[in-house]
Amino acid sequence: MSKNNQANSLISPHTIYRQASFLISAAKLNQTPTDIGYEVAFAGRSNAGKSSAINILCDQKSLARTSKTPGRTQLLNFFEVDDERRIVDLPGYGYAKVAINIKKDWQGVLAQYLEHRQCLQGLVLMMDVRHPLKPYDLQMLEWAKHIQLPVHVLLTKADKLKRGPASHSLLQVKKALAEMQAGFTVQLFSSLKRLGINEAHEVLNQWYDFKL
Ligand SMILES: Nc1nc2c(ncn2[C@@H]2O[C@H](COP(=O)(O)OP(=O)(O)OP(=O)(O)O)[C@@H](O)[C@H]2O)c(=O)[nH]1
Numbered sequence: 001m002s003k004n005n006q007a008n009s010l011i012s013p014h015t016i017y018r019q020a021s022f023l024i025s026a027a028k029l030n031q032t033p034t035d036i037g038y039e040v041a042f043a044g045r046s047n048a049g050k051s052s053a054i055n056i057l058c059d060q061k062s063l064a065r066t067s068k069t070p071g072r073t074q075l076l077n078f079f080e081v082d083d084e085r086r087i088v089d090l091p092g093y094g095y096a097k098v099a100i101n102i103k104k105d106w107q108g109v110l111a112q113y114l115e116h117r118q119c120l121q122g123l124v125l126m127m128d129v130r131h132p133l134k135p136y137d138l139q140m141l142e143w144a145k146h147i148q149l150p151v152h153v154l155l156t157k158a159d160k161l162k163r164g165p166a167s168h169s170l171l172q173v174k175k176a177l178a179e180m181q182a183g184f185t186v187q188l189f190s191s192l193k194r195l196g197i198n199e200a201h202e203v204l205n206q207w208y209d210f211k212l
């Protein structure tokens with residue numbers, strides 16, 4: 001029985017994602033894996049918690065590199081979940097201190113990847129729960145709508161807010177997404193407290209076409 005058939009019939013989401021392993025880092029599009037199967041990309045402002053979210057969703061400590069220094073992830077980092085399914089950790093956008101030519105370069109690569117990648121099923125967009133919907137986030141959402149790319153927003157670092165303010169932020173983002181009429185979804189998430197893992201797995205499972 002192939003790995004995928006096993007995944008489809010027996011294994012829980014936690015077990016599937018736990019198998020994820022690093023595949024390749026790409027600085028240019030011609031370094032990316034062959035454009036087949038299913039990919040889900042993780043994007044968001046620098047320091048939003050993208051790499052931490054990938055680690056927690058895959059129940060691994062250091063699959064994706066995390067850092068206190070914003071702008072750490074400077075390449076498209078590919079992780080394989082199984083032979084057909086990949087996670088992509090994208091470089092954070094909106095980090096001012098990166099040299100302008102490097103910044104333009106990445107953003108060009110990022111834009112091309114998002115627009116032209118056939119196997120891309122959806123975008124997990126991370127925003128710090130304390131300050132969501134910054135101009136770059138709005139641009140990303142508008143653009144995803146334009147290219148008809150499904151988006152699921154993780155409001156990260158939810159542990160930094162009490163329940164009331166966190167719910168308020170969630171509602172605010174829900175409203176903004178509803179107004180966009182693109183079917184985008186949102187949830188609270190905390191890598192530190194392991195909050196929102198099942199909800200995020202459900203979205204990933206659908207995008208990866210896992211029938212669990
Ligand atoms: N309190 C708290 N801190 C978090 C959480 N997730 C990430 N962090 C911290 O936020 C910082 C940035 O996390 P990363 O996961 O490296 O963020 P990133 O979006 O991948 O950053 P870049 O790759 O630099 O764009 C690190 O110091 C993490 O420890 C969380 O859920 N709660």
Ligand SMILES: [Mg+2]
Pocket residue numbers: 050051052065066067072073089
């Ligand atoms: Mg990162």
